[in-house]
Amino acid sequence: MSPSSAGAGLPAGVVVFERGWLSSNNVLFVAGEETALVDTGYAAHAEQTLALVESVLGERPLDRILNTHLHSDHCGGNAALQLRYPTVRTEIPPGEAAFVESWDQQGLSFLATGQTCPRFRFTTLLLPGSDCVLGGRPWQVHAAPGHDPHSVILFDEQSRTLISADALWENGFGIAFPELAGEPSFGEIGATLDLIEKLAPERVIPGHGAVFDDVGKALAVARQRLEKLMRDPAKHARHAIKVLMKFKLLEVQTISTAGWNAWLHGTPYLEAIRSRFFGDVELGRLTGDILAELVSAGAAEASHTDIRNR
Numbered sequence: 001m002s003p004s005s006a007g008a009g010l011p012a013g014v015v016v017f018e019r020g021w022l023s024s025n026n027v028l029f030v031a032g033e034e035t036a037l038v039d040t041g042y043a044a045h046a047e048q049t050l051a052l053v054e055s056v057l058g059e060r061p062l063d064r065i066l067n068t069h070l071h072s073d074h075c076g077g078n079a080a081l082q083l084r085y086p087t088v089r090t091e092i093p094p095g096e097a098a099f100v101e102s103w104d105q106q107g108l109s110f111l112a113t114g115q116t117c118p119r120f121r122f123t124t125l126l127l128p129g130s131d132c133v134l135g136g137r138p139w140q141v142h143a144a145p146g147h148d149p150h151s152v153i154l155f156d157e158q159s160r161t162l163i164s165a166d167a168l169w170e171n172g173f174g175i176a177f178p179e180l181a182g183e184p185s186f187g188e189i190g191a192t193l194d195l196i197e198k199l200a201p202e203r204v205i206p207g208h209g210a211v212f213d214d215v216g217k218a219l220a221v222a223r224q225r226l227e228k229l230m231r232d233p234a235k236h237a238r239h240a241i242k243v244l245m246k247f248k249l250l251e252v253q254t255i256s257t258a259g260w261n262a263w264l265h266g267t268p269y270l271e272a273i274r275s276r277f278f279g280d281v282e283l284g285r286l287t288g289d290i291l292a293e294l295v296s297a298g299a300a301e302a303s304h305t306d307i308r309n310r
Contacts (some may be wrong), residue, residue: 009203009213016205017052017272019045022250024207027163032136038154038163039207040077042117043116044251049077050084059223065090066126067142068165069151070100072110073247075208078120089123090145091132095150097125104221109177111237113244114267116251128152139163143200146189147174151195153192155199162201162215167192170204170212172225175240179233180273186230193222241270242290249300249309260307 010016013031023041026049035057041049053062056111067075070092082088091101099107103119110117126132128143137156144153144167166174167189178185191218196219205214212218229236248263249255255263264270264287274283291307294300303307 008124008161009161010205010211011135011137011156011161014161015056017049018210019208020250021208022073022247023049023076024071024165025205025209026077027205028053029135030056030060032133034063034133035060035079036066036134038066039068039074039165040065040081040106042073042251043076043079043118046077046080046118050080053081054084061085062088064088066132066154067092068153068163069093070096070108071148071166072115072117073112074165075120076117078208079118082120088119091124091126092122093150093152094125094127096129097122107110107268112267112268112269113261113274114248122202126152142195144192144195146176146178146185146192149183149185150186153196155201160200160202162196162199162204164196164204165207167205168196168204168218168222169209170214170218171209171221173222174207175243176229176236177240180237180240180269180276182276184310186226189226190223193219193226234277237273240288241273241287242294243266245287246294246299246309249294249307251310253310254306255269256306257302257304 013029014030017026019025019041023045024039025040027038029036037053065078065081065088078090083218096108100122105111126141128141130141131138132141137158140155144151147166151165153165153228176185176189203211204212204215207297271283274286278286291302295302300310301310
């Protein structure tokens with residue numbers, strides 16, 4: 001976790017909090033009449049998120065929250081920020097607004113992935129095709145399906161800065177979650193990469209990782225990865241299980257073996273992926289093999305009594 005401000009060619013009044021892989025990066029706007037925060041991290045890091053925002057705002061209020069999409073690592077801090085700043089307005093993409101309003105955690109994927117997100121409210125919709133004013137400047141809102149069917153990205157044409165969420169990282173992009181549920185989305189990822197190339201940003205604030213400016217290289221890397229995933233969807237599915245398992249270890253740090261097994265068998269998404277792509281392999285064996293890979297790579301420790309993150 002490290003904050004960086006307008007150096008690196010970012011617009012004045014933009015502060016980026018680079019977080020770890022459990023929480024998405026946060027982009028804080030302090031210029032102009034209103035303050036705003038794009039994406040709020042995971043619930044387990046909510047106190048950190050509050051501290052980071054307060055360290056910059058001081059006595060100023062946070063006026064707006066914007067979520068690029070509603071995965072738990074991007075909106076898990078919403079509730080804590082709404083409690084701290086009661087008048088804050090929250091803007092979300094339109095696709096899952098009904099689920100937020102009724103707080104349908106299954107529809108929002110939190111229960112299915114075995115993740116946590118405290119209930120939050122929203123004020124208005126972040127509509128693709130519109131402009132929103134952040135830091136006193138108009139930012140274009142673009143639909144960016146693929147990783148999530150309802151995700152948006154934000155582009156400042158004047159500074160040619162892109163907030164890419166999980167549509168583009170320096171070394172790839174986020175898991176194509178719809179593909180895992182049998183809803184084709186590799187093509188949408190490709191179309192979103194084409195959109196980013198057409199926008200021609202000069203720097204990118206990704207959802208995870210450092211701000212980068214070699215956008216051409218990042219797009220080439222992303223397209224190469226996409227081609228490999230399209231050739232081997234089962235490899236993508238196996239990687240998705242590994243990411244969900246590692247995410248859980250990042251969250252809990254240490255968990256009893258019994259608790260770990262209960263989480264594995266109580267997380268519907270894992271069984272859904274297994275049955276679709278690995279029908280002849282029992283879930284315990286599949287996840288056991290993947291845990292062994294994490295241990296071998298030095299990313300986890302396992303004993304008869306507990307599983308630990310490393």
